[in-house]
Amino acid sequence: MTTTDDFRAHARELKADLDAATSEMMKLISEHQFSGPEWERVSQWQHEAFERWTSFLNERSYPDSGNHSISP
Structure with a gap:
C-alpha cells in the first residue's frame, strides 16, 4: 500500500467512526x-x-499529491 493509500484508508476509518458516533448522538437527541x-x-x-x-x-x-500549483 502506498502512503496515499494509507492516508486515505486511515481518513476513511476515522471519518466512519466520527460519523457513527455523531449518528448515535443524534439518535439519543431525537429520543x-x-x-x-x-x-x-x-x-x-x-x-x-x-x-x-x-x-x-x-x-x-x-501525502504529496504532486500538484503544487496554486490557482487564484
Missing part, C-alpha cells in the same frame, strides 16, 4: 435522552472521535 450512562458513553465517544479526526487533519504528513 430526548440528554443524560444518563448511555448519553455519557456516546458523548465521550463522539468527543474522542472528533479529537482523533481533527488531530489527523492537522498533521503535517499529508
